[in-house]
Structures are given as structure tokens and as C-alpha cells.
Amino acid sequence: MPAPYAPPEQRQPFENFAPYRIHRVVNMADGDAERSFIQDIGGSGGSWRWTGKRPEVRVFLRTNQMLHYVIDFAIVEATFKDTGPVTLSFFVNGHVLDRITYKASGSQHYEKAVPEDWVEAGKDATVGAEIDKVWISPGDHAALGFILTQIGLRQE
């Protein structure tokens, strides 16, 4: 039996904390990002990937409350020169959340609230984006869409 102890240092309560929010955004830099890919996302590693026409990922959600669609991407100057303005459609489980036309190249961030009934809690959801015009690489004829950094759903 150990000798009786003195009371230890008293902890302060962790109040005013950031409330728990589900964050299922697939970052291309994650080592396990490819597990979430469904289609049209390039295979090489790094912090970004080339997409095809309609990149899609799969994310698991334990709730459908207060979810926001989130995507960070870039329209590349070299492709934009040939394609001109492009329109991106943003999808959640096949529902079109929005369509936006981008008239310049560069980095973009987009997010928008997702209707609750589009997502079923406790099941996988597919999250994607579709570009209307792809750029065909003259060398290998690969159809390239845009540069994807992260995509997914986040609870606000």
C-alpha cells in the first residue's frame, strides 16, 4: 500500500471551448486522402491534385445538421488561356448545390450550407464538383479540369 497522497494540483475547467463540429474535408495533403476518392482525381501525392471533369470524394457523416460544403481549388492560368471562363457545379449526393462561373484563373474558395435532407446521418455522402470545359493536354491527351486542394463537408 502506498502512503496516503496529498490532493493534486487543481485543474481549471475547460469552459468557453469551441463546440464540437464535424470536419470531414478531404485534404489532398493527407496521406490517406486517396481512400476517399471516388473518381477523377489524379493519383500523385502532394498538397494538390489535378482533377478530371467531375472529381468526387466519399465522406462519412455522423450527423446531417448544419453541414457546409467546402472546396478549395485553383483554375490554372495555362488551361484558362485555352478554355476561357469555366462554370463549376457543386454536388452533394448528386444534388446540385450551386453553379458558379469563374472568369479568371487563380485560387478559389467556395462554401455553402447543405440542406439536411440531402445527407443521411451515419452513412457515406458523395461530395463533388464538375467543370463544364476540360483542357486536353496535347502530349498525352489527358482531360484536365482544375487543381484541387481540399473538398468535403464541415459542420458549422
Place this chain on the structure above:
Amino acid sequence: MILALAALLGAALTAAACYAAGAMLIDRLGIDLRRFERVPLAFTLGAACLHLAIFAILALQIAYWPVLTALLLCVIGSAVGMGSWALRGEPGEPFSLNLKRVCIPSFGIFTLLYFLHAWAPEISPDGSGYHLGYVVRELRAHGFERITTDMYATLSQGIEMLFVPAFAIGRHSAAALVHLAFLAALALAMVAYGRRIGKPWVGAAGALLTYASPVVGIDGSSAYNDVAVAAVAFSAFYWLEIWDESRDRMALIPIGLLAGYCYAAKYTAFVMVLFALGFVAWRARQVRPLVTVALFSSLMIAPWMLKNWIIVRNPIAPFGNTIFRNPYFHPMFEKDYSEDLRSYGVTDKRTLPLEVTIRGGKTQGILGLTFLAAPLAILALRNRQGRRLLAAGLCVGAPYLANIGTRFLIPPLPFVSMAMALAVGNSPPLLGALMIFHTASSWPAEMHHYTDKFVWGLDKMMFDQALRLIPQEQYLRTSADYAAARLVEATVPPGERILGLRGVPYAYCNREILSTYQSALSQTLIDFINASIIEDYQPTIVESFQFPERSARRFRVLQTATVSDAKAQWSVHELRFFDHGVEIPRRPEWRIEAWSNPWEVQLAFDNSLATRWRTWETVKPGDYLDVDFGREQPVDEVRLDTSPDYYEIRLQVEALDSDGKWVLVAHDPKAVLADHTNYSLRRAAIYEINARGIHYILVGDDNFVGEDFRDDPEAWGLTQVAAGKGILLYKVTQ
């Protein structure tokens, strides 16, 4: 290729030193062995002796590779110098041509398969986990370390001691090859036993039944220890037979050493000590031979018990924690662990014979189709050797139901195999047919026709891997576990400890991982995390004892109920005292204690709702939390912040009166729901882990905790620093 040659050299030198040490001892004792039994019996006996020498080197903290190599070379050189190296003794009858025709191809093909597997880079689950994990740590520290945070470090490591010099010279594969040498010694000893009893076909058939058994093949060609235990146990039995025949009292020394070495190799093989003592008592009916066996057994057992006593205050750790109480292992861990080992997911134990012989998916490996006929071994009872073999097999196999993994049948397997061959009788055609059938049905390509899809076993000849034509790193990288180990090592700075909700192959990861159930510390820390997520573990209840104000120096909360559920624990997140509605502030002069689990009592007095004191064993009447205020203190209310994950518990508050007697103050507390909606248990849990100097958490990506971390790392105060290969690695950011 240099790696491959180094592995061969390390294993060859270690195996040769084992033989040399044993041969010298046999000659010194003046025991005449027949030529065919000298090699296997000298090998296992020498292994026992050499393991003690390596234990001493580790205890002296001088485990440098030149020291270990010098030890091996000195032992070999001494044997050569003393003339013990040479084979000697009566040669025995040569094998018949027909026996050679069956044995050479059957043993030959399996030997090649096993040799290539053992020689290839070692990545077996437990081999690259704890069997070699501790060898690596010991070599890095040049001796034993004081490890109190891993139950596996407290198991006896009698075979792993031999892996130490082999690894120092030839790394991981050398250890697997040393284990393979034990398999060869076992087969040779079984063949020799057959020749000794005048039934060479029986010996050869019995040996092949064990040798070609699929679980024996994969285990014996990996850095495990089960096959070595079988070899040592069978050798002890063999020496008993030699002693019984010769009544040479010197033979009692190898019997004692080998029986004791069984314990040193694996706790469950301790039964061989009992068998040896029982056999000697039965046959000698004198005390002196018994004392000799007991004394030499103790020589092998005592160092391991002493080591555990010094490090974790429990000579038989990680078991017996309610007898040898210590702060390092919870009794509930022992209960849960034992339950898991008795289950393996086999819900209907009537299916166990099929599971361990031909299915193997749940119990991890198969003995082989032929062993469906194992009950025939009972026919061997008709002769004396059969009765003795079965008695030894029964004894060595007795602990099996405590762990029903197939490989835990390996130690009794040689006895059963020999008895099966004896049951068939000394009929060459029948035994030859049995051997051919067993060879065919145990070959990997055939075996997979009748086993479960995922069964632990060998697949194919690994020429390219063994010869490193496929580079070692490239081959190892095909293992997700190995890749995960490299990822952890690349991400976490040296010296950092990691809380692991899953493991990685420790033999390839130079970081300390405090893993799940493996110590009281890791269990407690993981309980903080679980209690943040699992509602039943959270402090959602306040139990309040209210009573007329009473002054006393000491108060305690006593548990009085006998519970029916063996898993029931009592847990208290916080214990608070009040007077007139105002909490009595905790002062440094207070003295707090608890029973059971006195070492973690402070968790109920730290003002953190993320931590809790638990009994960590089945709650029982008399468990208590006790506070000595250091002076008379008026109190009119005692409150416990607690969780709803226990029931059947009855609590009362008592005060110590001036006569030194505990007096009942209140019972039947009023329970109300607590409101902690603004309290972040997740952050508080990570804060506690961080406060204990642990800044990294490793979790499997299919684990529910991992899901929660991934959902919102910020809510925990964590940052993901690596992901992939089945793992998620987080760093504490607060």
C-alpha cells in the same frame, strides 16, 4: 545480400554456441548419449544455459555486439578445445532405404520452405512486435530497461535472450533463423526418440506430423517462441526417459534445467516443471532427486521472477496482480485479457477441433487435416511409451484452454504426434502412407483448399525475398504495418512517447508507444479519451449525501454491496465535501487514500471531470475513498461526481470518531443529473494526457476514436500530423 549473409552468420553462431554449451555440459556430467540424440539434446540444453549468460550480460548493461559475439565464439571455441564439439556415442541402427525414401523428400521440401521464410525479412505480427521489439530496445540500451508500461516486457523471454546475440550480428531474420534451429532440433529429437525406443518409423512419422504442421511451419520460421518451447519441453521429457532408463543422477540436472527453461521460455510451459517433479517422484520415490530437479529448475526461473519483482513488484507479472499488488497493471486488465484469450471469437467451443485443425481463421493457424485423427492417439495407451507421451502431452497442453490460439497447441503437439504414430503401430506401410498424406495435405498450395480464406500460414517459397533479390526495404514496405511504423518514426521526434490506440511493429520503430491495454498508465489515459466520447462513462450524475453537520478529522465513502457482474467497477470523477452549501477547499495537508487501486486516488481529487478514479477490478464490499483533513472539519454534505456505467453499488458515508471507530453518517444518496454542457471533456482529456508528458496520439483509421479525432481535431486540441497506412497520428496543440 550482405544483410542475408549477416542473418545467416548471426543465427549460425548462436545455434552453434547453443550446441557447444550443451555438449560441454553433457560431457562434464559424464552422460553417455547415443550419437543421433546428441545434437538435438545438446542444442536445447545449451540454449537453456546460454540464455542465462545473456541474461547476465543484459543485467550488467554490457550488451554490446562485440561482447555478445565474444561470448558465442568463446563457447564454441571452448567446446572445440575440450573435444565436446565432435559427435560421439553409439551410432545406432541406420535407417532403412524405404524410410529414407519417405523422409528425405518430405522433410527436405518443408525445410526449404521454412528456411527461405525464416531467412527472408522478418515481418510476422508478434515477431516484429514484442518478441523482437524488446530485443531491439535491450540492444539499444545495452541491457534491461526498467519498463513499467508494457505487460509484454514482463513476460519471461528465455528464447528471446538467444535472439539478442543473433540480432546483434544479423538483425531481424537472424532471430527467426534461430527459432528455426529449435524446430530442426525438435524434429531431430523426435526422430531420435523413435530410434531409442526401437521404432524408427514411429519416430520419423511423429516428427513429420509436427514438422509439417502448417502452424508449426509459420511459427517456427518466424521470430516467435512456441516451437522453441515445444523443443525444450520435449527435450525435458526425453531426458526423463534417459534418467528413468539409466538412473544416472547426473541426468537430473538437465531435467531440472530444461523444465525450468520451459518457464523461462513461456509462462504456460511451467507445467513441465510439475510434470518433471511428478515423474521423478513417481519413479524414484526419494526426496533427493526431487530436490536436484527443483534446484536446477529454480536456477532458470528465479532470474525472471527477480527481474519482475525489482521492476514491477510482481514476480509473476503481468498476472497475479491481486496478490502482488502494484501500480503498473490493473487486475481488470488481467481479467479482460484472459477472457479474450479464452475466446478468439469462437462462440461455440464444440467447433474448436475443426477450427484448429482445418479452418484457422479465428484461432490464427491450423494444425493440419491429419490432426482430425488426433483422438486415435488414445490407442497409444496400450503401451508404456504411449502412456508417458500422452501424460506429458496432457500436462503440457493443460494451459491451452486459457489461450485457445492454435499456436498454443504447439507445445503439446510433439507428444500427440508421437502418440498418433505409436497408435498406428510400427507398420512401415501405414506410417509411410500417413507421412505422405500429411506432407501433401499440409503443403501451402493444398492447405488453402480447406482452410478459411485468411489463415496464418506460409504461402510460397520466398527465394527472392530471402536472397534479397527483392531489396529488404522494398519487401517490407508491402506490409502496411511496417509502413505505419516508418511513418510514426519519421513524424515523431526521438524521445517522445506516443499514446497508441493501436500498435505498430515495435522492432522497426524507435519510439515508445504506450499501447491500449498493456499497462495501467495507458489504460487510464485511454479511459480519459473514451470517457470524453462515451456517454455512459461521463460524469453526468451527482450523488449527494446530506446529513446534520458533523465534525470529524476523517471521512470516507464506503462501498458495501456484493455485485453479481464480474466486470462491475466503481468509479468517481470527483469527491467533494461541503458545509452549509459551500465546498470545503482542498488543502495540501489533506491526505487521501483509496481501496482498491490506491495509486490513482488523486484522480478523484484533481477537479478535472475528464479523469476518474476507478477500482479497475471487480468492486467489492470494503472498497472506499478516504480523506483525512488533518484536523477536525465540520461537514454536512458529501458529493460524488460519477458516471452511470456501474450499478448494483451501495455507498455510505462514515466518519472516524474519537475512539478510532468508523461511524455511519449517511447512506442512500440522492442522485441528480449534472449539467456540464459548457465543459469540454475532450479538451480536458487531452490536457491530462499532455500534462503527463505525452504529446502524440496514434490511432487506427477504422477506430471510433479516430473517427472522432478526424471529425473535429480542434475540439480535442489536436492537430493531425500524419495519416495513411491505416493510421492517424495527432499532436497535442494546446
